[in-house]
Amino acid sequence: MSDLVPDKILSLLKKKESYISGEDISAQLNISRQALWKHIQDLKDSGYTIEAVPHLGYRLEASPDRLFEFEVSRGLNTKTLGKKLFYFDTLTSTIDMAMDLGVKGASSGTLVLAESQTKGKGRLGRSWFSPKYKGLYISLILRPDMLPTQAPILTLLTAVSICEAIKVVSGLDTRIKWPNDILINNKKLCGILTQVVSETDKIDFVIISAGVNVNNDKKALTATATSLKEHKKEEICRVSLLQEILRRLEENYLVLEKKGAGQILEKWRQHNTTLGRRVKVYCQHKHNEGEALDIDSDGGLLLRKDNGLIEKVMAGDVVHCR
Amino acid sequence: MSDLVPDKILSLLKKKESYISGEDISAQLNISRQALWKHIQDLKDSGYTIEAVPHLGYRLEASPDRLFEFEVSRGLNTKTLGKKLFYFDTLTSTIDMAMDLGVKGASSGTLVLAESQTKGKGRLGRSWFSPKYKGLYISLILRPDMLPTQAPILTLLTAVSICEAIKVVSGLDTRIKWPNDILINNKKLCGILTQVVSETDKIDFVIISAGVNVNNDKKALTATATSLKEHKKEEICRVSLLQEILRRLEENYLVLEKKGAGQILEKWRQHNTTLGRRVKVYCQHKHNEGEALDIDSDGGLLLRKDNGLIEKVMAGDVVHCR
Numbered sequence: 001m002s003d004l005v006p007d008k009i010l011s012l013l014k015k016k017e018s019y020i021s022g023e024d025i026s027a028q029l030n031i032s033r034q035a036l037w038k039h040i041q042d043l044k045d046s047g048y049t050i051e052a053v054p055h056l057g058y059r060l061e062a063s064p065d066r067l068f069e070f071e072v073s074r075g076l077n078t079k080t081l082g083k084k085l086f087y088f089d090t091l092t093s094t095i096d097m098a099m100d101l102g103v104k105g106a107s108s109g110t111l112v113l114a115e116s117q118t119k120g121k122g123r124l125g126r127s128w129f130s131p132k133y134k135g136l137y138i139s140l141i142l143r144p145d146m147l148p149t150q151a152p153i154l155t156l157l158t159a160v161s162i163c164e165a166i167k168v169v170s171g172l173d174t175r176i177k178w179p180n181d182i183l184i185n186n187k188k189l190c191g192i193l194t195q196v197v198s199e200t201d202k203i204d205f206v207i208i209s210a211g212v213n214v215n216n217d218k219k220a221l222t223a224t225a226t227s228l229k230e231h232k233k234e235e236i237c238r239v240s241l242l243q244e245i246l247r248r249l250e251e252n253y254l255v256l257e258k259k260g261a262g263q264i265l266e267k268w269r270q271h272n273t274t275l276g277r278r279v280k281v282y283c284q285h286k287h288n289e290g291e292a293l294d295i296d297s298d299g300g301l302l303l304r305k306d307n308g309l310i311e312k313v314m315a316g317d318v319v320h321c322r
Numbered sequence: 323m324s325d326l327v328p329d330k331i332l333s334l335l336k337k338k339e340s341y342i343s344g345e346d347i348s349a350q351l352n353i354s355r356q357a358l359w360k361h362i363q364d365l366k367d368s369g370y371t372i373e374a375v376p377h378l379g380y381r382l383e384a385s386p387d388r389l390f391e392f393e394v395s396r397g398l399n400t401k402t403l404g405k406k407l408f409y410f411d412t413l414t415s416t417i418d419m420a421m422d423l424g425v426k427g428a429s430s431g432t433l434v435l436a437e438s439q440t441k442g443k444g445r446l447g448r449s450w451f452s453p454k455y456k457g458l459y460i461s462l463i464l465r466p467d468m469l470p471t472q473a474p475i476l477t478l479l480t481a482v483s484i485c486e487a488i489k490v491v492s493g494l495d496t497r498i499k500w501p502n503d504i505l506i507n508n509k510k511l512c513g514i515l516t517q518v519v520s521e522t523d524k525i526d527f528v529i530i531s532a533g534v535n536v537n538n539d540k541k542a543l544t545a546t547a548t549s550l551k552e553h554k555k556e557e558i559c560r561v562s563l564l565q566e567i568l569r570r571l572e573e574n575y576l577v578l579e580k581k582g583a584g585q586i587l588e589k590w591r592q593h594n595t596t597l598g599r600r601v602k603v604y605c606q607h608k609h610n611e612g613e614a615l616d617i618d619s620d621g622g623l624l625l626r627k628d629n630g631l632i633e634k635v636m637a638g639d640v641v642h643c644r
Binding site: 096099100103123124145147148149151152155179193194195196197198199200201202204283284314315316 | 418421422425445446467469470471473474477501515516517518519520521522523524526605606636637638
């Protein structure tokens with residue numbers, strides 16, 4: 001349980017289906033009745049519906065769909081990922097905040113999340129539409145003991161982890177388009193962006209950012225985008241999804257550290273929708289075209305070109321030709 | 323000429339060997355006599371010796387050895403490098419400041435310099451001794467249109483540029499130990515650190531940092547370090563050296579952009595002291611040993627190991643075995 005008093009109050013309220021007296025709460029948490037009253041007001045201001053009845057006490061009627069630290073922390077059960085969490089109602093971009101924290105030495109596992117972004121970022125300076133309370137907009141700081149050239153595997157690992165978490169929480173099946181788009185029915189559900197701050201032979205830190213369309217209504221999405229709600233036909237609990245993503249990320253990250261990339265790559269292959277297709281890969285000022293054969297141990301995509309030669313591409317925009 | 327009033331005052335004082343009247347200066351710069359008097363006091367506080375004689379005016383007797391923006395800018399003649407310059411008397415590290423500026427979008431060519439660093443940084447978390455007014459401690463922000471994997475060439479380019487600048491300004495010959503140490507008589511004169519902030523397929527920005535021992539006295543140096551003063555037997559003008567480094571960097575950077583790495587690599591080979599030697603290269607948790615054959619087009623070192631196989635190493639600590 002978190003050390004935060006509001007969290008402790010909520011825990012007590014959630015334990016009891018009927019009323020719990022203010023006297024009881026104050027005594028258990030060793031706070032004054034006045035302090036309790038103030039915390040209850042704050043919780044109401046944050047969107048919790050709490051009924052207060054004289055002589056009976058307080059009762060929690062409804063919780064808002066918010067990613068407050070004490071909601072995400074409760075029952076998270078990770079060792080490092082998300083244990084340190086910076087929550088914002090609105091940010092220009094979680095990436096900017098995470099970069100700032102990373103440069104200042106934030107520990108591995110630090111998570112930045114926002115309920116909305118005014119300048120949400122995608123790959124290569126593109127934007128990510130980030131409407132309030134509809135999606136997950138997160139940036140995670142990691143400090144892996146890796147060479148900079150090994151970092152692309154983290155993108156694949158993140159894609160796999162998010163697919164797994166979505167399956168657990170919503171039951172929905174998703175597919176990964178190399179390297180880092182998560183799709184349902186060929187429409188984009190989630191984008192992942194990996195940024196690396198490094199010396200030539202040492203990663204200082206990595207920021208893994210993801211935007212997931214969770215409860216967006218179909219009519220608010222572009223023709224090429226989708227949300228979990230569109231397919232599940234009901235709202236998904238964003239707190240549960242975020243927690244499961246963090247757990248899966250931590251689990252897969254530990255596997256990578258202990259056993260290398262093999263198991264991650266195998267999971268990626270199972271979830272992918274790129275291999276076996278004819279694709280065009282646009283990277284910088286040129287593009288490659290061919291059959292997507294496999295991914296290499298470093299996360300690169302192996303292409304068999306029309307001249308028979310096999311070429312590895314490490315990054316780019318993939319277009320599935322058929 | 324810079325837009326800074328103190329710079330304009332200094333320029334007028336430097337043009338004239340004898341006195342120039344306060345009236346003249348005020349008229350030429352369109353400032354009040356009172357404002358002029360205040361600027362003269364500021365310049366004196368900054369270390370300039372300015373004689374003021376009633377009825378004659380002002381005369382510049384001596385300039386301090388300082389890297390003030392208007393000293394570095396005067397006659398620099400670069401297109402972008404160092405045109406935007408952040409000067410500090412003391413910083414923890416120019417790198418930290420440059421990282422902060424880079425994240426906030428500072429333009430390519432922005433230079434951070436400090437007269438001293440309290441926590442000067444070397445590669446892999448090592449420290450760089452940065453005594454006040456003795457050396458150059460600089461970090462340069464570049465935004466090259468390159469893949470992250472191409473960044474190591476920038477380290478070689480910087481080493482070449484600094485060797486060339488030292489030759490021009492002091493006449494001294496220096497040698498480069500792969501990848502980024504500049505030596506005189508096998509003692510370390512300069513360290514270079516390249517940091518990259520990138521997505522998988524795009525560099526956001528690079529920070530090239532260098533520490534050069536310029537006017538350090540021999541007795542203040544460790545046994546493995548040296549300074550230009552130790553060999554030249556006189557003080558070197560740090561402003562001139564910094565300007566020449568910036569000019570050489572810009573020139574070589576333009577060559578790299580237009581013609582690729584060939585010419586840079588050739589210059590590097592001419593200055594190097596590693597190729598042809600038997601070396602041990604320590605990188606992360608292992609080391610490679612063999613004969614240093616050549617550098618590859620991406621800046622990697624080609625080693626011929628004892629089993630005859632050739633291996634490329636991209637980074638590490640080199641020990642020259644003989």
